Amino acid sequence: MSTALETTGFLLGVASWLIIGASLGNDRWKVSTVSGNVIISNRQYENLWHSCSENSNGVADCRDFESLLALPGHIQASRALMIISLLLGLASMIVSLLGLKCIHIGSSTDETKGKIAVTGGVLFLLSGLCVMVCCSWYAARVVQDFNNPFYGAIRFELGTGLFLGWGGAALAILGGGLLTCACRRIKSDKPKAGYYTANQPKTIYAPTAKSEAESRAYV
Template structure:
């Protein structure tokens, strides 16, 4: 495998995984929109865990979402996908550490390490897809409510937490693709060499047969 490609992909994936955790903990998944409003002294914002209101004086009051079953479906799904993404990312990091070419684990062969790295890359990509699905679905719901003229609730805009999630998904998917790609590029030359060796052996065998016929 290409060690440089592996390390770069691994670092991108770890950075994306950390950014996923930051996005999940960020308070600003949705923030109050002041479009068409004359009251700007209070700002409201929410994430997957709580809703907060902050006055212009700096006083902030937050209320945690107490019941999971009382939440809307897209919030429940976004929570689950973000947590699954973090768990998949953690498992992928462990597999990557075991499979990187620069690490030594007993008598593990290069082929076995390559398969571990390839599996870790696939899991990283799946983790990135989970994050991308969660933040995109959440953002789509905000945009839908904002553009609905019959929506009577508080209208919100996209918050920083969503942008962090999109950045995290991009890093993880890119890094996972690099890990998978490094394994394919490393395996292709070996396959070509083995094919050439088989062809040479076959040609040598044919020459031996022809020579034996002339001798007889």
């Protein structure tokens, strides 16, 4: 695997970690819809941590969710998945940095560095999958409530935070896939195990007088 491709995977992983962090801190995971004939003076939006209301002058008033246990199950799971994703991304960056060919630490062989790079790539893949599941689950609930004719509360649409999460997840999966390509089989210089090798010279045994005498004795 070329050093440029491996470095590209690492940089994509770092970029994904930054975008996922920006997605988690974004306030607009879902935004109140403006469709319809009714003019709405206030715009409401929410994320995993609080809900906000913004008036026509652009002044926002945010209120944190008071009880964790009182929250819906998909919000609790989304919080856990996002935090796990950031922790996995941080660990994968450290591990992948040690596995890069351009970084020389100690007397690590190419085979060892390849295994370390693959470990970092797998962690990036897990990080991206966590964010993908989180954002897709949250978006599915928003779409379900929006299309529910019996839903009496405010209808919301998909916000910027979800799209940032999907973008960060895609970069994490792509970067992890490039790093896992570092898993290659390094040929060993040792000969293959077995009785004979391809280049082993053949030994021709010539019969001796003693062996001829012994064979005649058995006849």
